[in-house]
Amino acid sequence: xxxxxxxxNSYARLPGAFYARQSPxxxxxxxxxxxxxxxxxxxxxxxxxxxxxxxVFAGNTLPDGAEPLAQLYSGHQFGNYNxxxxxxxxxxxxxxxxxxxxxxxxxxxxxxxxxxxRQGDGRAWxxxxxxxxxxxxxxxxxxxxxxRALAAVETGEVVLREGPMPGAVLTRVxxxxxxxxxxxxxxxxGQIADLRRLTDYAIERHYPxxxxxxxxxxxxxxxxxxxxxxxxxxxxxHGVMNTDNCAISGETIDYGPCAFMDSYHPNTVYSSIDRMGxxxxxxxxxxxVWNLAQLATALIQQIEDxxxxxxxxxxxxxAMPDLMQQHWLRRFRAKIGLTTEEDGDLALISDLLTRxxxxxxxFTNTFRALGSDAARDQFTDPAAFDGxxxxxxxxxxxxxxxxxxxxxANPAFIPRNHRVEQMIxxxxxxxxxxxxxxxxxxxxxxxxxxxxxxxxxxxxxxxxVHATFCGT
Numbered sequence: 396x397x398x399x400x401x402x403x404n405s406y407a408r409l410p411g412a413f414y415a416r417q418s419p420x421x422x423x424x425x426x427x428x429x430x431x432x433x434x435x436x437x438x439x440x441x442x443x444x445x446x447x448x449x450x451v452f453a454g455n456t457l458p459d460g461a462e463p464l465a466q467l468y469s470g471h472q473f474g475n476y477n478x479x480x481x482x483x484x485x486x487x488x489x490x491x492x493x494x495x496x497x498x499x500x501x502x503x504x505x506x507x508x509x510x511x512x513r514q515g516d517g518r519a520w521x522x523x524x525x526x527x528x529x530x531x532x533x534x535x536x537x538x539x540x541x542x543r544a545l546a547a548v549e550t551g552e553v554v555l556r557e558g559p560m561p562g563a564v565l566t567r568v569x570x571x572x573x574x575x576x577x578x579x580x581x582x583x584x585g586q587i588a589d590l591r592r593l594t595d596y597a598i599e600r601h602y603p604x605x606x607x608x609x610x611x612x613x614x615x616x617x618x619x620x621x622x623x624x625x626x627x628x629x630x631x632x633h634g635v636m637n638t639d640n641c642a643i644s645g646e647t648i649d650y651g652p653c654a655f656m657d658s659y660h661p662n663t664v665y666s667s668i669d670r671m672g673x674x675x676x677x678x679x680x681x682x683x684v685w686n687l688a689q690l691a692t693a694l695i696q697q698i699e700d701x702x703x704x705x706x707x708x709x710x711x712x713x714a715m716p717d718l719m720q721q722h723w724l725r726r727f728r729a730k731i732g733l734t735t736e737e738d739g740d741l742a743l744i745s746d747l748l749t750r751x752x753x754x755x756x757x758f759t760n761t762f763r764a765l766g767s768d769a770a771r772d773q774f775t776d777p778a779a780f781d782g783x784x785x786x787x788x789x790x791x792x793x794x795x796x797x798x799x800x801x802x803x804a805n806p807a808f809i810p811r812n813h814r815v816e817q818m819i820x821x822x823x824x825x826x827x828x829x830x831x832x833x834x835x836x837x838x839x840x841x842x843x844x845x846x847x848x849x850x851x852x853x854x855x856x857x858x859x860v861h862a863t864f865c866g867t
Contacts, residue, residue, distance in 0.1 A: 398443035398451050400501065402460030402489040406571075409596060412581075412589050414464040419454025419486050420507025420517065422562065424551025427452065428827065429528060429834075431545050434568065437493045438501075438545070452546040452566045454486065454506040461488045465509035469583060470576030470639025471689060473673055478583060480576060480639050481511025484518060487572065498600060500572050501545065504565040520560035521549065522819040525830055527565055527650040529818065533810045533837040534647055539625045540618075541647040542569040561823060570646055573597055575690045576639035582693035590697045601644055608694040609707050611643075616687055616715050618645025623683045624722030628730060629806060630656035630758040632676045634666035634863060641686045652863040655809045657853045659751040659758040665812070667862040680723075684715045729804035730762050731787060732797025743783075743790060750779045757853045762805040766798055806840035808850055812860035 406413070427449040435442055442448060450456040457463065465482035485504045492498050504527075505519025528544040535541050550562035573593075581590040598605045602614035622645050626633065633640070634652035642648040652666035661677035669675070674682060691708035698704040727744045728734070751761055754774035764770040771777040771784070791797045810833065818829040836847040854860070 396441075396443045396447070398448050398458060399441040400458045400460065400489070401439050401491050402458075402462070403492050403498070404460070404462045404489040405498070405596075405600070406466070406487065406490065406500075407462040407464060409592065410589065412467070412586065413593070414466050414487075415481075415510040416463070417465045417486055417509045418457065418463045419503050419564075421455045422453050422550035422552055422564070424549075425449040425453030425455060425564075426549045426551065428525075428547040428549055428563070428822075429544075429830070431532070431543070434543055434545055437495060438491050438499065438568065439494050440491070440545075448546065449548050452503070453548045453550060453564050454503050458488070463488055465511055466572055466577070467511065467580060468574050468576035468639055469580035470574065470637050471579075471686075472637045472639070473669075473671075476579075476583075477639075479511070479580065482509055482572075483512040483515050484509070485567075497570065500567075500569045502567045502569070502572060504567050505550075505562070506564055516554070518550075518552075518554045518562055519564065520554040520556055521563040521822060522560070523651070524563035524565040525819055525822055526815055527567070529815060529830065529833050529837065530650050530653060530810045531567075531647070532834060533840065534631075536838050536840050537625075537629055537806060537809075539629070539631075539647060540622055540645050542567050542642075542650075544568070569642065569648060570644040571597075571600060571642070572648070573601075573643050574639050574648070575641045575643065575686055575693070576637075577643075578690060578693040579638060582696040585696075587697050590693070594694065594697065597643060608697060609704065609711065612687070612691055612694055612708060613711050615643045615645070615690060616711055617718070618643075619683050619687060620715055620718040621645065621722050622647065623680050623719055624726055626679060627676070627723055628726040628804070629809065630659070630676070632656065632663060632665055632674070633679065634664075634669060634674055636674045636679065636682045636686065638686050638689050641683075641690075643690070654812050654860070654863050656758045657811065657859075658755040659748065659761070661748070661752060665860070665863045680716065680719045683719070684712060687715055688712050726804065729800050731765060732791055732794055732801045734795075734800055735793055737790070739790075743787060747783050747787070750774070750783055754779050756780075759806065759809050760851060760853065762801070763807050763851075765801055765805070803841060807843060808836055808840045808847065810837060811850065811854065812863065813854040813858040814850055816860055817858075 427445045463486045467481045486506045488501045508517035546566040548564045552562040553559045554562040605611045605614045640649040654665035663676045664672050695704045756773040761773040771780040774780045821829045
């Protein structure tokens with residue numbers, strides 16, 4: 396059986412200024428590690444045999460209808476503008492319109508050098524590929540907009556990082572790979588016709604109800620505001636919220652040095668490259684506003700009446716913090732069992748979080764255990780929880796079924812950092828059982844799974860992951 400992908404490529408029909416035509420670089424001995432059958436069905440893909448799929452998802456064979464290209468973009472990296480980035484180790488094979496009517500990109504990540512690679516080798520090693528596969532699929536199961544993982548392939552080649560590592564390629568699926576940085580590059584270069592073309596394309600593809608550049612800005616704001624609140628509600632830290640990693644679709648993209656918090660603290664940072672804490676957990680809402688302001692600056696360049704555009708864009712951007720706060724409060728109300736609204740709810744939630752930070756309480760397990768004695772056991776001083784719980788229980792008296800609300804809002808399972816690292820180390824040794832087990836358990840994050848109780852456990856002192864790294 397031969398793999399077939401029903402390509403319908405719209406980005407490749409844009410002018411050549413938007414990308415570089417680029418085929419993947421073949422690899423020596425591809426071997427299929429994982430294939431997402433359910434996602435393939437949604438995409439309308441007919442799978443082939445394992446060897447056939449390994450050849451395609453490694454980049455050795457181009458399926459019929461593919462039009463491979465590397466996309467151009469720029470971006471602010473840790474606040475500093477880089478005028479040209481682009482897909483330095485990824486190739487967009489093309490797009491499909493799924494059985495659900497949604498258009499999505501299919502991209503190979505780690506598929507070799509492109510004109511945008513700069514000094515990189517264009518490759519990925521097995522660890523980041525498996526990490527993104529597990530975490531992106533876990534995010535999807537949590538109900539958070541995200542890129543998806545369709546396949547993972549070993550290349551049979553060595554990639555040099557801090558030492559020799561096994562090479563791999565990830566097949567990533569996204570509603571698009573348009574980023575804030577995609578707009579920035581044309582605005583910075585003064586390519587206004589291309590900027591207008593990109594704006595029209597983005598509106599048609601993602602937000603057909605939007606009118607003009609400011610309509611697009613408002614739609615992106617709304618999507619990003621909802622997304623960031625969802626990150627915060629599960630203790631997710633992206634780690635590198637550069638504008639080239641901010642998708643206008645409102646999907647989570649680029650799982651490099653990302654992580655889920657174990658013990659709660661608002662200033663938590665895991666990224667090895669975030670030395671100043673710019674992208675700490677608590678800073679993510681502020682950075683989302685900053686990124687939106689950069690998109691606004693780019694979009695304004697195509698509007699003739701600059702003063703009116705600046706005024707409208709300023710209003711749109713300045714509304715984002717309150718919008719995020721509304722989303723955040725709704726989600727955290729649910730996390731403590733509330734569906735009704737009262738003025739003291741923000742103070743009640745903030746008080747719990749403060750006590751959690753002071754008592755090294757595990758973020759996920761504390762919220763999951765609310766309503767049982769296990770919640771107070773998460774605190775180094777259980778009396779700190781008791782002092783908060785009295786007021787909380789009084790607040791719950793107006794709720795119909797707070798236990799059900801909390802169960803639906805608080806996952807039992809997240810991709811804990813130490814389990815992901817253990818999974819990677821096992822896979823490097825040829826043992827993929829932990830990888831497959833993580834995927835199976837994390838596909839049902841809100842279900843009680845007694846057989847997987849070990850995956851709920853926070854790390855011991857010697858298992859703590861202090862830093863996560865980019866996949867480059």
